[in-house]
Every structure is written in structure tokens, then in C-alpha cells.
Amino acid sequence: MNREAGIPTSSCRMLDEWLGHAERADVLPPYLADHVQECDSCWRSWQVYRGGLDLLGAATQPSSVPRVPDLDAMRRLASRPRRTVPRWPLVAAPIAASLLVALAWMEIQDGPGDPPGSDPGNVATLVPPPGPPVPPGSPDPGRLPADPPVVAPVEAGQRLQAPGVGIQVADGKVGSVVLDPGARVQVESWSDADTRLVLESGRIEADVLPRPPGSTFEVRTDLARVRVVGTRFVVDHRPGDFTRVTGIAGRVAVSTLDGFEIARLTAGQTVRVGPGVSTGTRDDASRVSLSDDPVTPLPSALPVAARPARPARPSTVPAPQVPVPQQEPPPSETSPSAPISETVLAQARALLRDGHDLQAAALLAGTLRDASFPDRPRLLAALGDAWRLAGRPSEARQAYESALGDRPREAPEGVIPDLAAMHESVGALEEAARSWRAYLVAWPGGAYSGRALWSLADLAERSGRHDEAISLWRRLVAESPYAVEAPAAFAKVGRALADRGQLEQAEAWFAARDGDCDPAFDEASLVGRMRTRLLRGDRNGVASLLSIYRQRHPDGLRRDEADRFREALGATTGTFPPHGVNVRTPTTD
Amino acid sequence: MIESGRSPATGRLRVVPQDDGRDLVRRCRDGDRDAWATLYRTYAPTVLRFLRRMLGSQVDEEDLLQQVFVEFVSSLERFRGDARLSTWLYSIASHVAVEHQRREVRWRRKRLAFAAFAVATVPLAPDAGGSAEARAMLRTLESAVGRLDLDHRTVWVLRDLEGLGTDEVASALDIPAGTVRSRLFHARRLVLEALQAAGIDPDSLPTRSGTGGNHES
Numbered sequence: 001m002n003r004e005a006g007i008p009t010s011s012c013r014m015l016d017e018w019l020g021h022a023e024r025a026d027v028l029p030p031y032l033a034d035h036v037q038e039c040d041s042c043w044r045s046w047q048v049y050r051g052g053l054d055l056l057g058a059a060t061q062p063s064s065v066p067r068v069p070d071l072d073a074m075r076r077l078a079s080r081p082r083r084t085v086p087r088w089p090l091v092a093a094p095i096a097a098s099l100l101v102a103l104a105w106m107e108i109q110d111g112p113g114d115p116p117g118s119d120p121g122n123v124a125t126l127v128p129p130p131g132p133p134v135p136p137g138s139p140d141p142g143r144l145p146a147d148p149p150v151v152a153p154v155e156a157g158q159r160l161q162a163p164g165v166g167i168q169v170a171d172g173k174v175g176s177v178v179l180d181p182g183a184r185v186q187v188e189s190w191s192d193a194d195t196r197l198v199l200e201s202g203r204i205e206a207d208v209l210p211r212p213p214g215s216t217f218e219v220r221t222d223l224a225r226v227r228v229v230g231t232r233f234v235v236d237h238r239p240g241d242f243t244r245v246t247g248i249a250g251r252v253a254v255s256t257l258d259g260f261e262i263a264r265l266t267a268g269q270t271v272r273v274g275p276g277v278s279t280g281t282r283d284d285a286s287r288v289s290l291s292d293d294p295v296t297p298l299p300s301a302l303p304v305a306a307r308p309a310r311p312a313r314p315s316t317v318p319a320p321q322v323p324v325p326q327q328e329p330p331p332s333e334t335s336p337s338a339p340i341s342e343t344v345l346a347q348a349r350a351l352l353r354d355g356h357d358l359q360a361a362a363l364l365a366g367t368l369r370d371a372s373f374p375d376r377p378r379l380l381a382a383l384g385d386a387w388r389l390a391g392r393p394s395e396a397r398q399a400y401e402s403a404l405g406d407r408p409r410e411a412p413e414g415v416i417p418d419l420a421a422m423h424e425s426v427g428a429l430e431e432a433a434r435s436w437r438a439y440l441v442a443w444p445g446g447a448y449s450g451r452a453l454w455s456l457a458d459l460a461e462r463s464g465r466h467d468e469a470i471s472l473w474r475r476l477v478a479e480s481p482y483a484v485e486a487p488a489a490f491a492k493v494g495r496a497l498a499d500r501g502q503l504e505q506a507e508a509w510f511a512a513r514d515g516d517c518d519p520a521f522d523e524a525s526l527v528g529r530m531r532t533r534l535l536r537g538d539r540n541g542v543a544s545l546l547s548i549y550r551q552r553h554p555d556g557l558r559r560d561e562a563d564r565f566r567e568a569l570g571a572t573t574g575t576f577p578p579h580g581v582n583v584r585t586p587t588t589d
Numbered sequence: 590m591i592e593s594g595r596s597p598a599t600g601r602l603r604v605v606p607q608d609d610g611r612d613l614v615r616r617c618r619d620g621d622r623d624a625w626a627t628l629y630r631t632y633a634p635t636v637l638r639f640l641r642r643m644l645g646s647q648v649d650e651e652d653l654l655q656q657v658f659v660e661f662v663s664s665l666e667r668f669r670g671d672a673r674l675s676t677w678l679y680s681i682a683s684h685v686a687v688e689h690q691r692r693e694v695r696w697r698r699k700r701l702a703f704a705a706f707a708v709a710t711v712p713l714a715p716d717a718g719g720s721a722e723a724r725a726m727l728r729t730l731e732s733a734v735g736r737l738d739l740d741h742r743t744v745w746v747l748r749d750l751e752g753l754g755t756d757e758v759a760s761a762l763d764i765p766a767g768t769v770r771s772r773l774f775h776a777r778r779l780v781l782e783a784l785q786a787a788g789i790d791p792d793s794l795p796t797r798s799g800t801g802g803n804h805e806s
Contacts (some may be wrong), residue, residue, distance in 0.1 A: 019777045023755060047791035048726075048784045049777075055723055056730050057750055060641045066633045066654060071617070071625040071662075077655075078663035353692070447736050482778050484738070519771045555767035 015042040019517060160185040162202070174217070175208040196220065203236040224262070224273040227253045233265070234359070246270040246359060270356065341375035348382055357390035377403045377411040384418070397422055408442040417448045420455065433459050450476055450483020457489070470496050487520035494528040498535060507532045523549070523558045530565045539569055610674025618665045629658065632675065635751075636682045642746045643686040645731070653689060657682045672760050679747060679761040687739050726789050733783035737776055744769055745776035
């Protein structure tokens with residue numbers, strides 16, 4: 001098949017035939033072997049392809065035999081109950097999450113009243129001033145709020161409550177604690193020797209300065225105790241339901257209220273503690289879940305597993321939006337030679353892999369606050385992914401669009417297709433079409449060209465613009481002949497011609513691919529001509545094509561279609577196929 | 590050859606050769622640790638190689654390898670010998686690889702040019718001699734394979750790298766043979782186009798000469 005200039009391909013169809021029919025990639029049938037000896041282009045292609053297979057095959061050979069695991073241990077792992085997630089939540093989740101966030105925001109704004117017996121006079125419920133304005137011209141990566149206002153000094157006995165926005169308590173000796181909107185904290189003590197906070201509800205993030213030996217920084221809930229030494233972490237507490245602790249930097253020890261250590265977390269690890277955990281016995285295993293292997297071995301009372309189950313995401317209100325102070329990758333995880341953007345991306349990927357979508361978004365958004373940070377399009381694209389996985393489609397779209405900016409080629413190639421897919425998923429068809437057109441301009445001949453043309457044709461057809469749809473299918477077949485959508489587009493064009501009564505043109509269109517090396521095209525050609533011949537009343541022609549089809553494609557993808565034509569031959573009138581074949585009465589142009 | 594059973598998904602007859610995989614499985618089912626060690630040492634390198642070829646060298650392949658064999662152990666009772674043991678393992682490994690890649694693709698799609706096949710971490714073939722052409726070819730192949738969607742990539746790896754036959758691939762993936770051929774055609778075409786576009790000089794590669802024999806059809 002002829003291709004446009006620029007990509008050298010073999011002009012000889014013999015090699016194509018090998019591609020389509022060769023059972024083994026390293027052995028040619030005799031007639032092809034003779035040809036390859038004589039045809040320079042096929043010889044080169046053959047050598048290059050085989051050389052590539054040899055090279056890739058050798059390069060991916062494992063160098064040693066893995067250690068044999070214990071059979072009993074494998075059986076124990078195999079017998080653990082597995083959680084399966086049906087597909088429909090993946091579709092409904094973004095919509096449901098948006099609704100839940102909206103409801104949660106309303107609930108947090110109202111807020112529950114103070115628990116009985118508290119002294120409302122000791123509650124620090126300040127109304128924070130508005131945040132600093134965003135400098136003009138700086139990108140807005142996902143509409144994260146500005147840094148929360150700082151409350152200082154903090155005194156023992158004080159009660160902190162963040163109303164509609166987050167607040168931050170900080171000083172130069174202890175560090176800082178950021179309260180999410182709606183969080184309530186009781187300060188039992190606050191000094192560099194002894195800091196104890198009681199998190200009554202909500203979410204806080206603590207950034208603790210290195211402390212003298214023997215000092216204490218502790219956050220307590222009614223389910224767990226978190227102790228740290230010079231580190232950064234997040235505690236999320238829902239009274240009576242769970243306490244979730246995530247390490248961001250350094251090491252965080254999490255224990256039960258009576259001192260039994262549950263886990264010691266490093267950056268990116270999360271432990272979730274449910275009610276009733278007391279002594280760390282086996283019964284507690286169902287109420288304590290880790291999202292990664294603990295750095296130190298768990299106490300022997302807990303079952304040891306190769307990979308503990310992931311904690312289930314809260315089924316009710318997701319964590320509210322986190323006010324993010326500027327974050328930097330931990331110094332221990334960067335090296336002078338490693339690009340910082342790669343480090344941040346790797347950290348974000350690790351968080352996403354473990355299901356911490358919001359933390360990943362916070363990390364990326366915090367990084368992007370530095371307008372001079374390199375690789376902004378990649379980071380913005382990653383931020384879009386994080387928002388999308390977190391069920392925040394509008395933020396995701398904004399991040400993707402920021403990634404594209406004025407120079408879409410600087411963003412990864414997959415951003416526009418992602419954006420287009422998001423538009424399609426919410427029914428914004430014109431926006432989707434605009435995205436796909438932008439893709440075809442920015443990435444001519446790109447990996448998604450076939451998909452772009454197919455989507456545009458589909459949108460045109462649904463909008464009743466049939467001529468435009470046919471033109472796009474033709475273009476797909478011509479420009480992206482090896483796209484997976486190409487055979488279907490080929491069939492669509494021929495069928496459209498036949499439906500318009502242009503039977504000779506349809507016959508010629510389909511016949512051009514008769515015997516094509518690509519089985520999908522050959523099948524489309526045969527089935528398409530069955531249709532045109534049936535419309536002409538050429539029953540013998542249909543029967544002949546059916547016979548050829550059965551010989552060439554006994555397991556063909558279109559055999560159901562072919563079977564319907566066979567049934568049509570057996571119908572009383574023999575002119576129109578039965579229900580399902582959908583042949584319109586020919587019309588004049 | 591023994592004809593045995595039909596695929597529940599496709600209704601096709603599955604014709605499988607007899608091998609001693611069934612005996613190994615039976616003994617593993619009975620708790621025979623020696624049989625288990627033999628089975629694991631025999632097939633784990635194959636599964637590991639397949640996972641690496643599907644997903645690249647930067648994945649946690651030991652973790653995925655364990656997932657495959659945990660799944661295998663959990664299916665010991667269901668294995669009736671309708672397929673070869675290797676085919677059964679390929680089937681499980683394909684599923685694990687595809688699920689893993691789908692999770693990864695949710696995060697990064699193809700925007701990182703399939704960085705899992707990082708040239709710097711994949712040892713080159715000994716006879717490639719570390720040549721620049723060989724490295725260029727490897728990068729080209731990595732990029733081309735990364736552009737294949739999961740269905741096409743699985744078929745291409747199983748057929749052209751692992752050397753399985755069409756029927757065996759169809760059995761492992763539970764798809765029609767025609768689908769295997771169609772996907773293979775597309776995958777081969779894309780890989781070959783990528784190699785041609787890169788302008789790789791075949792004379793600089795340490796490949797076998799000839800056309801691989803002229804006595805088969």
C-alpha cells in the first residue's frame with residue numbers, strides 16, 4: 001500500500017503478505033523466501049524485523065531463576081478474600097464524588113456545634129483575612145486556595161477550630177500544623193519539649209521541626225496516637241469511624257491509645273485505624289490496614305503478609321480540599337544529578353498508585369506554585385490525571401488545558417485525547433470535537449490520529465452531518481490505514497455509498513481491498529460486496545462471496561454479518577435481508 | 590494430539606498436546622513441595638520474561654510474578670488439563686499484566702514514551718556488543734511496543750517474542766484465531782514501520798543470515 005512520503009515503507013506487497021499470514025516471525029514460507037532473496041526492500045525489512053526481535057528477546061531475558069516461594073505461604077495468600085470492584089462505580093464515581101463534595105462543603109460550612117461541656121470562650125475561632133492575591137500572569141493549577149493564615153502564639157489549653165477556611169498554627173520552635181476547614185483541635189501542650197494535640201475531628205497536616213532528644217510531638221484521636229520526631233505527616237480523623245495517618249516526610253510512629261505500635265510510616269505510606277483496636281491481636285487485623293509494607297516488622301500478634309490489603313476509601317464524604325503549603329521533595333529523596341521534576345513525578349506516581357489521589361494533587365499543585373519550575377506541561381498533565389482520579393473532573397480539565405497552553409506540542413501527546421475523552425464523557429461533544437481537531441493540528445500523523453478522526457466522524461454522524469462523516473472516514477482510511485479504526489471506517493464509507501444507491505461506486509470501493517493482507521480489510525471487502533450484490537438482486541454473486549468468505553475467514557470477525565446474508569438468500573423474497581441487516585431502499589442522488 | 594473440551598467463551602474445540610504439566614499440578618494440589626519447586630523453577634523464568642516483555646524493566650516484576658503464581662495456586666483446583674500448563678500460566682500472566690498496565694495507564698497513558706522500557710536499565714544482548722545501532726534499535730522497539738494497545742501488544746509478545754502458535758495464543762487469551770491474526774498483523778506492521786522510519790541499518794546488527802530455512806510453509 002502506498003503511503004505518504006516521509007515514512008519509508010516497503011512498496012512490495014509480498015512482505016505485507018508475510019506480515020498477514022506468517023505463522024512464525026523467524027521463518028518464511030518457500031515462495032516468500034525466494035522473493036526476499038531477490039527483493040532488496042523486503043530483504044532489508046526482513047533483516048531489520050528479525051534483528052529487532054532477536055535484540056529485544058535477548059535484552060529481556062531474566063538472568064537468574066527467582067527464589068522458590070513456600071507453597072503453604074502461597075496458598076495462604078491465595079485463600080485471602082479479594083475485593084473486586086465492578087466497573088459501574090468507575091463511571092458513576094466522578095458524578096457521585098462531585099455531588100458528595102458539594103454536600104460535604106455545605107455541611108462543613110454549617111459545622112456541628114461544640115460538644116457539650118466545652119468552654120466556647122476558649123475556642124480560637126478567628127475569621128482569617130483573605131489570602132494573598134494570585135500574581136497576574138501566573139497559571140492557576142487547579143484552583144487550590146492560597147496558604148492558610150497563621151495563628152500564633154499557641155498556648156496550652158487553647159482550642160482551635162477552623163471555620164470556613166483552613167488555618168495554620170506555627171512558630172519557629174515547634175513547627176506548623178495546618179487545620180483543614182472544619183477541623184477541631186485541643187492543644188494540651190505546645191513547646192519544643194512537649195507538644196500534645198487532640199484532634200477531635202477533621203484533618204490536619206503537621207510539619208514538625210527537629211526536636212531535642214526525649215521531647216514529644218504527639219497527635220491523639222479517640223482511636224489512635226501519632227508520635228513524630230522531625231517529620232511531616234497528615235492525620236485524618238472521623239470520630240468513631242477511622243483515623244488515617246499518612247507520612248509525607250521522615251518517619252511517623254502510629255500506635256493504639258494504650259501504646260501498642262501499629263505501624264511506623266515513611267513518606268507515602270498510610271495507615272488507617274478503625275474502632276476497637278487495642279492490643280494488636282489478630283482480631284484487629286480487619287480494623288487496621290496499611291497501604292504499603294511497614295518499614296519495621298509488625299508485631300508478631302498481627303498476621304504477617306507479603307502485601308497487606310489496601311485501605312478502603314471512605315465510602316462517605318471524601319477528604320475536603322487541602323490547603324497546601326508549598327511542598328518540596330524531601331532532601332533525602334533527591335540527588336544533585338536527578339531532575340527535581342522527575343522526583344516529584346515519581347512521588348506523585350507512587351501516591352496515585354496507592355490511591356492517594358488528593359495527596360498527589362496537593363504535591364503537584366504545591367510544586368507548580370513555583371512559576372519557574374521546569375517541565376510545567378508534564379507536571380500540569382500529571383496534576384490533571386490526579387484530579388481526574390480523585391473524581392474532580394473540572395479541576396482535571398483545567399489542569400489539562402493549562403498543560404496545553406499556547407504550545408500544545410510541549411505537553412505529552414496523550415493530554416489532548418484525555419481532554420477530549422473527558423468532554424465526551426460529560427456530553428460536551430463540541431468541546432470534544434474541538435480538542436480532537438486541535439490534536440490533528442498539533443500532532444499530524446500522531447499515535448491517536450485514527451482515534452481522533454473516528455471520534456470526529458462519529459460526532460458528525462450523530463449530528464446528522466453525514467457528508468462530513470463520510471469525508472472523515474475516507475481521510476482515516478487514507479491517512480491512518482493501519483489504525484485499528486481503519487477497517488471499520490472503510491466499511492462505513494462503502495456502506496454509506498451503498499445506502500445512497502451508489503452501488504457501482506460502493507462495489508469499486510470494497511473491491512479495492514479484495515484479498516487484502518489485513519484480514520479485517522479483506523473481511524470488510526467481502527461483506528461489503530455481499531451487501532451491494534444483494535441490493536442489486538445478484539443472489540449468485542452473494543453466494544459466491546459467501547463461499548470465499550468461509551474459505552478465507554472460518555473464524556472471521558464478521559461471520560455473524562455473513563450469516564445474515566446467507567439467511568437472506570434463503571428468505572422468500574430474496575431481495576431484502578431480514579431484520580438486523582438494515583439496508584435502506586436505494587435513493588437517487 | 591488429544592482433543593479435549595471446548596472454550597466456554599468461544600465454543601471452539603481446544604486441541605492440546607499432552608504434557609506432564611497435569612502431573613505436576615496434581616502433585617502440587619496434594620502439597621508436594623518438590624513438585625511445586627520443580628514447577629516454579631521451570632515456569633517462573635518464562636513468566637518473568639513475559640512480564641518484562643509486556644511491561645518493561647521498571648515495574649515491580651517480582652511482585653507481579655508473585656501475583657501470577659498466587660493466582661495460579663488459587664486456580665489449582667480448576668485446572669483440568671484442557672490446555673497446556675504453559676498456556677494456562679500465559680493466560681494468567683496476560684491478565685495480570687493487562688490489569689497492571691491499565692492501572693498504570695490511568696496515570697500516565699503513553700505520555701512518558703513507555704518509559705518502563707528504560708534503555709539504561711535493560712541489559713543489551715551479549716552479541717549486540719553495545720553498539721550504537723543496537724541501542725538505537727532497542728529504543729525504537731521500546732517506543733513502538735509502547736504505542737501498541739494492550740490487546741495488540743499481548744498478541745505480539747506471545748507470538749513473535751514468546752514463540753507461541755496462533756492456536757495457543759487464542760487458547761491463552763480465549764479469543765478466536767482470526768482475532769489473533771488480525772491483531773498480530775497490525776502489531777507487526779506498526780513495529781516494522783517504526784524500525785523502517787528509524788533508518789536502522791540491518792547490516793550493522795548481529796542477526797542470523799538467510800531466511801530462516803526454506804522447508805516450512
